[in-house]
Amino acid sequence: ADAEAITKKITTCVACHGVDGQSTAPIYPNLAGQAPAYLEMALKAYRAGERNGGMSAVMTPQARNLTDEDIADMAAYYSKQ
Amino acid sequence: ADAEAITKKITTCVACHGVDGQSTAPIYPNLAGQAPAYLEMALKAYRAGERNGGMSAVMTPQARNLTDEDIADMAAYYSKQ
Numbered sequence: 001a002d003a004e005a006i007t008k009k010i011t012t013c014v015a016c017h018g019v020d021g022q023s024t025a026p027i028y029p030n031l032a033g034q035a036p037a038y039l040e041m042a043l044k045a046y047r048a049g050e051r052n053g054g055m056s057a058v059m060t061p062q063a064r065n066l067t068d069e070d071i072a073d074m075a076a077y078y079s080k081q
Numbered sequence: 082a083d084a085e086a087i088t089k090k091i092t093t094c095v096a097c098h099g100v101d102g103q104s105t106a107p108i109y110p111n112l113a114g115q116a117p118a119y120l121e122m123a124l125k126a127y128r129a130g131e132r133n134g135g136m137s138a139v140m141t142p143q144a145r146n147l148t149d150e151d152i153a154d155m156a157a158y159y160s161k162q
Contacts, residue, residue: 026116029123035107041135042110050134053126 006077009070012062013078016055021081027055031078039075047071087158090151093143094159097136102162108136112159120156128152 013031016024021032031039045051046063066074094112097105102113112120126132127144147155
């Protein structure tokens with residue numbers, strides 16, 4: 001994904017996880033430096049409706065709209081921050 | 082919790098999350114530097130059986146044995162790494 005494309009994809013993420021993957025409040029996890037494999041696993045668990053509790057009321061509806069490619073792009077982006 | 086006590090509490094955690102909060106494989110999240118509020122929320126969601134999918138088959142049975150104090154101690158420890 002080019003820079004413009006990834007900027008669009010992370011428009012919603014950044015409110016809590018920051019452009020740089022540093023969370024904007026203590027209740028949110030930092031994503032910077034997490035491996036893509038972990039980030040993809042977590043997003044797919046939200047998308048599948050498996051990961052409940054915590055902030056899932058926020059995460060699940062957003063993850064539902066993501067394709068596998070979206071998830072791969074987002075995971076790649078945040079893993080590099 | 083003193084150093085010896087926390088070392089005992091994190092005996093199981095370190096296999097995947099490291100003594101220093103750096104994960105030992107790409108599928109596991111780094112815990113170093115995450116805020117205590119986030120780490121406590123995640124562990125409590127596992128303990129409650131809410132956080133499924135992902136690595137929950139490993140996490141849930143272990144979280145079930147934790148008291149609120151254990152969780153607070155572990156979250157404090159990893160947040161400081």
